[in-house]
Amino acid sequence: MNTRKYSKPKQYLISIALILFTTLLCFFIKNTVGYKIIALILLMAVSITAMLFEILPVLISAILSGLILNYFFIQPYFSFKIDNEEDILLFIVYLLIALVNAVLTSQIRKEESKARDKEEKENTIKLYNILLNSLSHELRTPISAIIGAVDTLKEYKDKLSQHNQIELLDQIELASIRLNRQVENLLNMSRLETGFFKLNLDWCDTNELIFSILQKFSLIKTHVFQFEPVENLPYFKYDRGLMEQVLENIIHNALNYTPPNTVIKIEALHAAEKLKIVISDNGNGIPSNELHTVFEKFYRLPNTKTGGSGLGLSIVKGFVEAHHGSIIAENNPTTGAKFTIEVPAEASYLNNLTNE
Amino acid sequence: MNKAEILIIDDEPQIRKLLEINLESNDYKVWQASTAKEGILLAANHPPELILLDIGLPDKSGHEVLKELRTWYNQSIIILSVLNNEADIVLALDNGATDYLTKPFRTAELLARIRSAIRRNSTPNNSSIIVCGDLEIDLTARIIKKSNEILKLTSTEYQLLVMLAKNEGRVLTHQYILKEIWGVGYQTETQYLRVFIGTLRKKIENNPNQPSHIITESGVGYRFV
Numbered sequence: 001m002n003t004r005k006y007s008k009p010k011q012y013l014i015s016i017a018l019i020l021f022t023t024l025l026c027f028f029i030k031n032t033v034g035y036k037i038i039a040l041i042l043l044m045a046v047s048i049t050a051m052l053f054e055i056l057p058v059l060i061s062a063i064l065s066g067l068i069l070n071y072f073f074i075q076p077y078f079s080f081k082i083d084n085e086e087d088i089l090l091f092i093v094y095l096l097i098a099l100v101n102a103v104l105t106s107q108i109r110k111e112e113s114k115a116r117d118k119e120e121k122e123n124t125i126k127l128y129n130i131l132l133n134s135l136s137h138e139l140r141t142p143i144s145a146i147i148g149a150v151d152t153l154k155e156y157k158d159k160l161s162q163h164n165q166i167e168l169l170d171q172i173e174l175a176s177i178r179l180n181r182q183v184e185n186l187l188n189m190s191r192l193e194t195g196f197f198k199l200n201l202d203w204c205d206t207n208e209l210i211f212s213i214l215q216k217f218s219l220i221k222t223h224v225f226q227f228e229p230v231e232n233l234p235y236f237k238y239d240r241g242l243m244e245q246v247l248e249n250i251i252h253n254a255l256n257y258t259p260p261n262t263v264i265k266i267e268a269l270h271a272a273e274k275l276k277i278v279i280s281d282n283g284n285g286i287p288s289n290e291l292h293t294v295f296e297k298f299y300r301l302p303n304t305k306t307g308g309s310g311l312g313l314s315i316v317k318g319f320v321e322a323h324h325g326s327i328i329a330e331n332n333p334t335t336g337a338k339f340t341i342e343v344p345a346e347a348s349y350l351n352n353l354t355n356e
Numbered sequence: 357m358n359k360a361e362i363l364i365i366d367d368e369p370q371i372r373k374l375l376e377i378n379l380e381s382n383d384y385k386v387w388q389a390s391t392a393k394e395g396i397l398l399a400a401n402h403p404p405e406l407i408l409l410d411i412g413l414p415d416k417s418g419h420e421v422l423k424e425l426r427t428w429y430n431q432s433i434i435i436l437s438v439l440n441n442e443a444d445i446v447l448a449l450d451n452g453a454t455d456y457l458t459k460p461f462r463t464a465e466l467l468a469r470i471r472s473a474i475r476r477n478s479t480p481n482n483s484s485i486i487v488c489g490d491l492e493i494d495l496t497a498r499i500i501k502k503s504n505e506i507l508k509l510t511s512t513e514y515q516l517l518v519m520l521a522k523n524e525g526r527v528l529t530h531q532y533i534l535k536e537i538w539g540v541g542y543q544t545e546t547q548y549l550r551v552f553i554g555t556l557r558k559k560i561e562n563n564p565n566q567p568s569h570i571i572t573e574s575g576v577g578y579r580f581v
Contacts (some may be wrong), residue, residue, distance in 0.1 A: 180460055200442055200575055202530075203547040205554060211565040212572060229565075235547050241442060241575045348547045 006053065014047040015061040035073040039094050042069055050105035058106065062098035065299040069094060101196045127297070134310055138182050142175035149175075181252075185311040188245065189297075192318040198320060203235040203348060204243070206268045206275060213247050214266075223255055226239050226265040233268060236275045236345040242319045243343075249312040250279045250339050258283025262336070274325075275345045280338035294329050359385040360474050361402075365395030365421065366410035366436065371459070375408065378463055384470075392416035401427060405474050411437035411448070426452040432473035436461070441546060442575035449529050449576070456527060456576075472525030472581070486521045488580070491560060491569065493521050502560055512537065515554050520570060520580035529577040553578065 006014065022045040026038045042065040049061045070080055074087050083087050088258040149168040152160070160168070189268050191197045207229040214225055247266075254264045262283040269276050286294060297310065313329075320327045325343030362384045364375050364455070372388050379386050387404060389395035390411045399407060411418035422433060432454040440458040448456055452474065454473050457466060486493040492501040500507045500517065509517065515537050520528065531543045539546060557564040571579045 041576055083412075176460070202575070203550055205550050208554075208572065212574075215566055239575075244574060350547050351552055 008054075008057075011053040011057040012060065015053055015057040016064065018045055018049060019061045019065050019068065022065075022256045023072065026073065030073060035069070036090065038073050039069055039090065043094065043098060043101070047101055047105075047123075050102050055102060055106040057098065058102040061096070062102050066091065066095040066098060134195070135182075135186075139179065141183075142179045145175035145193070146172050171251045184245075185249075185315060186314045188319075189311050192315065192322075197322075199239045200241065201237050201239060203237055204240045205235055206277070207233055209240060209244060210247065210266055210268060213244060213251070216248070217251060217255075220255065223258070224261065224263045226263055228267070230267075232268050232349075234270055234347040234349045236270075236343070236347050238275065238323055238343060238345050239319075242322065246316045246319050246341065247277065247279070249316045253312055254279065254281045254283070254337070270347060271342075273344060273347075274342045275347070277343075278338065279341075280332055280336060282332070282336040285335060286329060286337045288331065291329055291331070295327070357382055360406070361385045361387065361404040362403040362470070363387040363389065363399055363407045365389045365392065365407065365418075367391065367412070367414050368410070371410070378467070379470075382467060390414075392418075396421060396424060399425060403429060403431065404433065405477055406432045406470060408434050408436055408470075409453075411435060411439055411444070412457050419447060422448060422451045422453055431477050434469060434473055445527075445573075445576050446529050446531075447529055449532075454526055457533065466477045469522065469525065476523075476525055486518075486524075488521060488524060488569065490562075491521070493518060500560075509556070509559060509572075512552055513559070516552050517556055517560070520578060523581050527573050527577050527579045533577065 019042070022042060027042055030038055046058070046062050046065055050058045056089050067080070070082065070091055071078060074082055074091060076083065082091060145216055149172045153165065153168055157165070210227055210229070214227060217225065252263060254262070258281050259266075264279065264281045267276075267278045295313050297314040320341055320343065323343045323345070325341060327342075328340045330338050330340070360383075360511075362379055364379075364386060366372050366375070366388075366389045369390070372390070376386050376388065387398055389398050394413045395407075395409070395413075401431060407429070409418050409425075410420060412509055413421065418435065418437065422435070425433060433452070435445075435448045435456045436459060437448075437452045437456070438459045445456050453543065454476070455469050457469060481512060484493070484494065484496045490503045492504075493499075494501075495518065496515065500509055500514070516533070519533065519536060528550060530546050534542045534545060535548055538545065542548065557567050557570055560569055561567045571581060573579055
C-alpha cells in the first residue's frame, strides 16, 4: 500500500476517526461480546491504520485505543483505574501488541519501499544501457560508413571506377544525413524530457506544410507518396516546426518498415474542432500485440532491419501531447499501418473568404 | 574582374577550411577570423562584400558581433549556426542579418545564398523594374508580368509581392512583413499573411504547392527567390 496517497494531517484525522468509530460500534455490542473481544476488535482497527499510514499516526491510534479500552470497556467504567490483575495484564499486553504491530508494519513497509526504489533504479540503469547500446550502434554505423568510404576513396582512388567513386560519395552523404537525424532526435528527446521547450503557436496552412514535407522526400523513389489536399481546409494554430518533425518522423518510420513500392498516404482534415492527420500505408502493418508499444522510448519492432534509434515515434507522441493532442497506431482492415493524429487547434476559415 | 571578398568568422578550423576551399574554388577571395575580436578588426580594416558569421564564438556571442557590425557595416551578413531554433533565427534577422543557414548546410545552398546576397549589395535599390526568373515587376507602371503575360493582383497582393521582390534572397520575418504592409498592431495576425501568400502563390507560381518564388521558412517568415 502506498502511504503517499494521503497527506500527513489526513493520516492523523482518518486514524483517529477510525478508532473513534470502532469505539462507538463496540459501545453498542459490549453487552453481548464482552471486553476481551472488544480489545481484539480495537486491535484490528489499529492494524488497519498500520497498513495504511506512517508510524506516528499509527502509534497515536494504538495509544488512543489502549486508553479507550481502559476507560470505557475495562471495569470500573469511565475511569483509568483497573481493579483486576488479569485486566491489568490484558491492558498491558494490548498496548504492547498494538505498538509492536505499528512498528513492525511500518518497518515492513520501509523494506518494501527500499526494494521498490532498488527496482526502479535497476530499471533506470537498464533503460540507460539500452539507450547507450542503441546510441552507439546508431551513431557508429554511419560513422563507420563514412570512415570506410573515405579510406577507400583515399587509398584506392586510381583503381576505383567512376561509378564506384560516386557510389562511395553517396554513401558518405547518406550516412551523414542519418547521423544528423539521430542528433536531431536526441536533442528533441532531451527537450521533451526536460520540458525545455515552448510551443510556438501560429496560424499554419497544413496543406502547404504537407507539400513542403513531401518536397523534402521527393528524392525517394522506393515508395509512392499520396496526398490529396482537402480544399478549404482552414488554417490551424499549432507549432509548425514541431508538427513538421511529427509528420517527418512518421514518414521516416513508414519508409524504414515497409517494403519498396509501398504507398504512403497522407490526409489532413478538420474534424470535431480538431485537426486530424492520418498517415497510412499498405505495407505489412504492425503486429497486433505490438501496437500499444510502438510509441515507447527505445522500442523497436523485433526482427526488423536497422536504421532507427527507437526514439522517432516516442518524440512524435511527446510533441503531439505537447499540443494536448492524441496519436493512435492501428492496422488498416486490409493491410498496412495507420497513424491517426488529432490535435485540438483553433481554426480560421479566413482563407476561404475572398480577399478585398 | 575583381574577386568578391568574403570574411569568415568561425572558431572551428574544419568549417573554415571547408568554406575556404569551396569559396576559393568559386572565385571568391577569402579572409578568416577565429574570434569575434579578430573578425570585427578585420572587417573594419578591410570591409568585405560579405561576412559569414558563426553564432557560437569563443569570446562573444555572434548576436553581439552582429549588432556591433551593423552600427557601421551595411553589406550582407550571413549567419552560420548549429542552433536551429526559430527564436534564435528571428533574433538574428531582427538584428540585421541578411540570411541564416544552419549547420550542417549543403554547399550548393550556401553558394546560392552567397550569390544572391552579394547581388543584393551591388544592385541599386532604385531600379524601377525587378526581374526574377519568369516574373517582371514594373514599379512605375505598377504592372506585374509572368512569362510576359500581365497578372491581375489586388493592391495588398501587389504591395506584398513588391516588398518580397525588393528583398530578393532575404528572409523577411512574419512580424516584419505584417508591420510593413498592415501596420503596427497587426504583427501577430499571421493568418492574414497566410491568406495573401496563398493567393499570391496561386497567381505567380507555376505550381503553388511547390513554390519556386515564395519560399516558406518554417516558423520564421518568407524568402523570395
